[in-house]
Amino acid sequence: MKAVEGWTHVAYAEAIGAEVARMAKAVRDRNPATPVRTCPAWDLRELVVHTGSIHRWATAMVRDLAPQRYERAEMDLGVPELGGNLAAWLEAGAGPLAEALRGQDPDAPMWAWGGDQRVRFWSRRQLHESVVHRVDAELAVGIAPEIDEDVAADGVTEFLDVLPYARWRPELADLNGGGDTISWQADTGPAWLITLTSEGFRYERSAAPGDVTVRAATAGDLMMLAWGRRSHQDYAVEGDVKLLQWWVDRSAI
Structure with a gap:
């Protein structure tokens, strides 16, 4: 399946890991109470918990080809306690997400909040979800963010x-x-x-x-x-x- 900009479902899935690794690097050993100015209601911990939770939520729905939205609040997402290793927890969610995506037919129907109610919605969405929140983390800790041009062109x-x-x-x-x-x-x-x-x-x-x-x-x-x-x-x-x-x-x- 070809997507816009020449991307494929598998290419989206495989690109997620690099973005999550960049985000984990940005937040590692940082103060979790650091404000995230691009998400004014959040600090760094809340940003990481949100991102890692979304990854695990999407993993479960893709794995099950969920016909309806799963309620994140009802799921055990393994969020670390205060003082836990947020960067490691974030990174640990990337592999299962990519594996779940690669393991499904991109044309398989499932619930999605966008117009394309198929697995392929989620490979693209989770790549760009990860990019945007990686940028949030880098801005919060004073790193000038850069986005690979092929990723960014599809992201717009x-x-x-x-x-x-x-x-x-x-x-x-x-x-x-x-x-x-x-x-x-x-x-x-x-x-x-x-x-x-x-x-x-x-x-x-x-x-x-x-x-x-x-x-x-x-x-x-x-x-x-x-x-x-x-x-x-x-x-x-x-x-x-x-x-x-x-x-x-x-x-x-």
């Missing part, structure tokens, strides 16, 4: 693919318009053009300018912008800045 597209399904965010219902366009462009080549229509938004891979255009050095910069890990004020913006701020305020998930 995945954000736009899942955004309409984040139903816990009622603000998403406002993401419509009369043809207004928002362009995200990276100096390394990847570019996206978002068009607001009366029925919502659509996007295409295009370097055409928009009513507002954001220019960043890399696709990684644009992925961090999409997921709210960096501000548009960090980049060159041309055109209708109010339109961009309107999008940012309503597309945060």
Whole structure:
């Protein structure tokens, strides 16, 4: 099964481990009470517990081809006690997740919160979940994050693919318009053009300018912008800045 950007289900699954290892390295021997400024309600411990719990939750659902959502609060996820080795616990969840994903047919139906109700949703989603929270951890401890370009290019597209399904965010219902366009462009080549229509938004891979255009050095910069890990004020913006701020305020998930 080919995914956008040429990725496959197996390639997504195998890329997760490297991201989890990078996150574990960032948090190892750090103060777990360190604030995570990109997730204001969390400290480093809560960030790691969330990420490792999501990995284990997804592992169980993929393993069982769950037809319905499992309740994480009802699962024993082995979260370490205060003072426990968070980095080791986080790393320990990556292998079983990748193994569960590789062991299933990517086209097998199962519950997913996105539009693609198949196993393949989870390989892609868990890669980018891991990337974004690795970035959170690095920013919290003062490491300048970098995202591999091939990962980031798919990560921006995945954000736009899942955004309409984040139903816990009622603000998403406002993401419509009369043809207004928002362009995200990276100096390394990847570019996206978002068009607001009366029925919502659509996007295409295009370097055409928009009513507002954001220019960043890399696709990684644009992925961090999409997921709210960096501000548009960090980049060159041309055109209708109010339109961009309107999008940012309503597309945060």
